[in-house]
Amino acid sequence: MTDARGFENRVAFVTGAGNGIGREMARDVVRQGGKVAIADVDLAAAETAAAELGDAAMAVLCDVADEQSVQTAVDAAAERLGGIDVLVNNAGLHLMKWNVPVTSVTAEQWHQILGVNVVGVVNCARSARPYLARGKGPAILNLSSIAGYLSNTVYGITKLGVRGLTVALAEEFAPDGIRVNAVAPGAIGSDNAIDELSGQLRVLIDDMQLIHRMGRMADIVRPPPPPPPPPPPLLAAASGRSAAGQAAGGPAPGRTRGRTRGRAPVMRGCHAARLSRPGSR
Template sequence: MARFTDKSVIVTGAAQGIGAVYAQALAAEGARVVVADIDGERGAEVAKQITADGGTAVFHTADVADPESGAAVAEFTVKEFGGIDHLVNNAAIYGSMKLDLLLTVPWDYYKTFMGVNLDGALNMTRAVWQHMSAGGGGSIVNQSSNAAWLYSGFYGVAKAGINSLTQQLAHELGGSNIRVNAIAPGPTDTEATRTKVPGSIVDLMVQQMAIKRLGTPEDLVGACLYLLSDDAKWVTGQVLTVDGGQVFRP
């Protein structure tokens, strides 16, 4: 399939894990991908590998918590590829996340965390939407989590915020022919999860699932490509849960 031939896509947090897999899958379907990440070494390597595999990708550094950095990524993409068609807001603090309570987490850390995990998606959307509109529209996918419906402290607060942001932006941008949706993964087997979550907790989570295994980044690709593509041209403001049946929700 080549649903994204000649389409330009920015994927934030694409230097590793789920973001890297999204970038690779989009390039495999013809997209011209900007690998955007604060980790320059890993990000450049992902772009290099995509190119070696026959795709089109370039790296640009991005601190999604900084509006000026987001604007720079957008301007670079327009200069490099002539426009912006799609955005995947995947960047987040997770593997290095502090484990603390909402009641006790240091305030400066909380603000930094939210600046990336919640405000970052808004910063990037604000940076790209006019470019998308000028090109006739586009689509955005935000990375949420089923943690939005489970006890998970400030991480869950950020993801619940992503869900609401998705719905609000879908209405604000619908008139510009820009769709905004989100994916809410369950526990996924990434380096970050292996670093952050003890094995005993992982085992407990797996037992709560209908499909009793951790997800993989590849399990999420189909949802991401669907929501970005014209296959979902009348789908906006939705949060698609991909979690092996861990949570039930309306």
């Protein structure tokens, strides 16, 4: 999650940071000299994660599917930490319960996962926008998934939605100079994934990824190759990919090519970058 500016003297608000990828992202912010709000629906987990990081971190209760809960959490974090410069939309429902055919779950379950994985991104972006607009190098990072490129499960559909939201938010927040990007990880070795996906991991890694190894959280927190340079100023947003093991020769600007030989890399980078206009920051 390394930013070109680094995180020194900057504040990040990371959702779903009580464990897993979000927790590792919060650690990285503090390692780089920043402050972080660890937002999670599991307050106990958030408090444990914050205690590990000392005075540079705070725990805050946040149910991303609840608009008022998000607003309260964002306001509390901005007041205590001195603003918000970076928002990381990491919270989400996932794993095997949701990796199922789209008609196999009830309407109530669809509302549940859409509320967290899709509407939750909107809630957090909306509440954080005023603080980001006044922030230092303001940016939003959304967590999508390679499942969003396959789009054949309930979970995959929601992550396809995150890809779309990334481009839409980049355009909407451009007047405030807020950059909006997304990463789309493959199989990542978080504790939850290892515990629940143990029987499926070999299939995911061998059949769906170009690099046949388990992804590490460090692949997301500090991904090896950076995204390609921003497109020309006439193009306000783009969706592309940047990943270890991706076949050479990316898609044309503004287009996303389909799977390479039916497989995905360890991580895709789907970005929607704000292009600076003359006079903008």
